[in-house]
Amino acid sequence: MMVHIPVLLNEVINFLRCEPDNIYVDAxxxxxxxxxHILKKSLPTGILIGIDRxxxxxxxxxxxxxxxxxxxxxxxxxxxxIKDVVSGRAGFSKVDGxxxxxxxxxxQLMTAERGFSFSQDAPLDMxxxxxxxxxxxxxxxxxxEEKLRGIIHKYGEEKWAKKIARAIVRxxxxxxxxxxxxxxxxxxxxxxxxxxxxxxxxxxxxxxxIRIAVNGEIEILxxxxxxxxxxxxxxxxxxxxxxxxxxxxxxKNLFREIEHGCICPHDIPKCIxxxxxxxxxxxxxxxxxxxxxxxxxxxARSAKxxxxxxxxx
Ligand SMILES: C[S@@+](CC[C@H](N)C(=O)[O-])C[C@H]1O[C@@H](n2cnc3c(N)ncnc32)[C@H](O)[C@@H]1O
Numbered sequence: 001m002m003v004h005i006p007v008l009l010n011e012v013i014n015f016l017r018c019e020p021d022n023i024y025v026d027a028x029x030x031x032x033x034x035x036x037h038i039l040k041k042s043l044p045t046g047i048l049i050g051i052d053r054x055x056x057x058x059x060x061x062x063x064x065x066x067x068x069x070x071x072x073x074x075x076x077x078x079x080x081x082i083k084d085v086v087s088g089r090a091g092f093s094k095v096d097g098x099x100x101x102x103x104x105x106x107x108q109l110m111t112a113e114r115g116f117s118f119s120q121d122a123p124l125d126m127x128x129x130x131x132x133x134x135x136x137x138x139x140x141x142x143x144x145e146e147k148l149r150g151i152i153h154k155y156g157e158e159k160w161a162k163k164i165a166r167a168i169v170r171x172x173x174x175x176x177x178x179x180x181x182x183x184x185x186x187x188x189x190x191x192x193x194x195x196x197x198x199x200x201x202x203x204x205x206x207x208x209x210i211r212i213a214v215n216g217e218i219e220i221l222x223x224x225x226x227x228x229x230x231x232x233x234x235x236x237x238x239x240x241x242x243x244x245x246x247x248x249x250x251x252k253n254l255f256r257e258i259e260h261g262c263i264c265p266h267d268i269p270k271c272i273x274x275x276x277x278x279x280x281x282x283x284x285x286x287x288x289x290x291x292x293x294x295x296x297x298x299x300a301r302s303a304k305x306x307x308x309x310x311x312x313x
Contacts, residue, residue, distance in 0.1 A: 004105040006033030007241055007300040011287050012099060013041055015239050015307040020045040022096035025086060027051050027079035027228065030105040032061030038099075039068050049090050050074045051082065053129040057105060078129070080220040083227045094233040100225070100240040102247055104128065104211065106299060116211060118184035118203040124177065126214045136210050140177050145169045155218065155246065156209030164190045164206055183207075208244065221250050229258060229279060232310040237282070239307045248286060248304045255281050255308050279308040 006012075012034055016024060018041035026035040029050035039048050048071060052058050058076045065072045073090045079100065086092055108128070109116050115125035115136060126136035143151070145165045153161035167190035168177065177183050187203040188196065196202045212218060228238055242248045261277035286304035294301050 002106050002110055004031040004033055004107055005297045005299070006037070007101065007297065007303045008287060008289055008293070008305045009034065009037060011305055012101075012239050012241070013037055015237055015282060015305075016097040016099065017237065018042040018046060018097070023047045023049065023092055023094075024097040024099070025049045025051065025082065025095050025228070025231075026099050026101075027082055027224070028099070028101040028103075029061045029074065030057050030101065031107055032064045034099055034101060035061065035065060035072075038097075039065065039071060046071065047092075048072050049086060049092070049095070051077050051079050051085055053078045054108065055130065056111070057107065060107065078220070080224045080227075082224055083231055086231045094231055094236070096233050096236045098228045098232060098236070098238045100228070100238075102217070102221075102241060103243045115180055116207070118180055118187075118201060118207050121179055121181040124180055124183060126211045128215050133216075134214060136183075136214050137176075137178050139210060139213055140168060140183060141172050151213045152206050152209045154209070155212040156205035156207075157245065158205040158209065160191045160195070166190070180207075183210075218246060218250070221247065222254055225251065225254055226258075229308075229310060234310055234312065236310050237307060238279075238310075239305060241303050241305045243302045243304075248306070251306050252286075255279065255306060259308070276312055278310060278312050280311050282307040282309055 018038055020042055022042060024038050029035055029052040035048050035050050050061060055076055058074060062074050075085050075089055077085050086095055104116060108114055112120035112122045115122045124137040124140060127133050148168055149161045149165035152158050152164055164187050167186050171186050184203040187206045191202050240251045242251055258279050259277045259281050261275040262271045262273055263275055264271050264273050283306050286306050289300040289303055
């Protein structure tokens with residue numbers, strides 16, 4: 001099984017600064033790749049709080065980081081509960097750096113029975129946290145055509161969303177769609193042959209869209225980032241790596257809003273809300289991987305990193 005290669009690793013480490021005595025949160029622990037480097041760079045006393053909603057990732061990362069002993073605190077949780085994890089479960093009031101490395105890991109994608117991948121036949125699941133929530137199978141077989149189209153269009157940015165949703169509804173009428181291969185075949189056959197990408201598998205966008213819907217990935221992001229900034233110390237830094245434009249847009253707009261502070265209407269000559277900016281954006285444009293990194297790790301291809309520093313409470 002291939003270990004996940006951490007994306008934009010040096011860039012993350014540089015933004016977070018990683019000093020001893022500081023406390024860091026890795027809100028998407030995954031295989032613990034970024035976390036291990038944060039721990040190494042903050043020797044001998046830096047502390048790492050790791051969060052992941054996937055129990056398999058928690059097990060793998062706990063093993064990998066076990067030699068760091070009391071410097072590591074790992075929690076099986078959703079990062080939407082970051083405040084509660086940091087101050088309740090881990091018992092720290094504030095932290096000095098936070099990383100979000102959104103999405104799924106190579107391990108999750110490559111483990112056939114998780115049902116994330118169209119390239120291996122398996123039951124349609126796609127839940128990161130298998131202890132709760134609806135599966136991809138439930139969504140694909142129960143949502144009405146318009147809802148499916150909306151998901152595939154919005155979360156997959158798939159221009160053939162309408163045809164794909166129609167094909168899913170037609171095919172599930174004959175027999176429930178309960179495997180990755182069947183869904184993949186339906187998606188491929190719904191896209192006109194001349195428009196099927198040679199570069200990426202034609203089912204890529206639809207699978208991404210359904211995974212995002214299954215895991216409610218977009219709905220929780222904004223509140224989680226606000227809460228993360230709340231638990232940062234002044235001069236603490238937040239780094240967010242996203243892998244598709246919808247997520248990146250949320251991060252970009254939210255960072256701008258929090259940097260600006262004031263929420264008065266634009267036509268008011270003087271601020272009356274009194275709100276001040278709480279962060280300073282460190283990346284005017286998102287940082288993207290070098291060609292060299294993409295060659296080494298094609299999964300990094302779509303990554304965008306945005307970073308900010310907290311300047312006020
Ligand atoms: C891209 S991987 C992180 C890889 C990690 N940075 C590394 O170097 O190994 C994303 C991880 O975030 C987890 N994840 C996604 N959404 C989450 C959420 N809302 N709460 C907690 N973990 C989440 C996934 O289960 C997955 O393990």
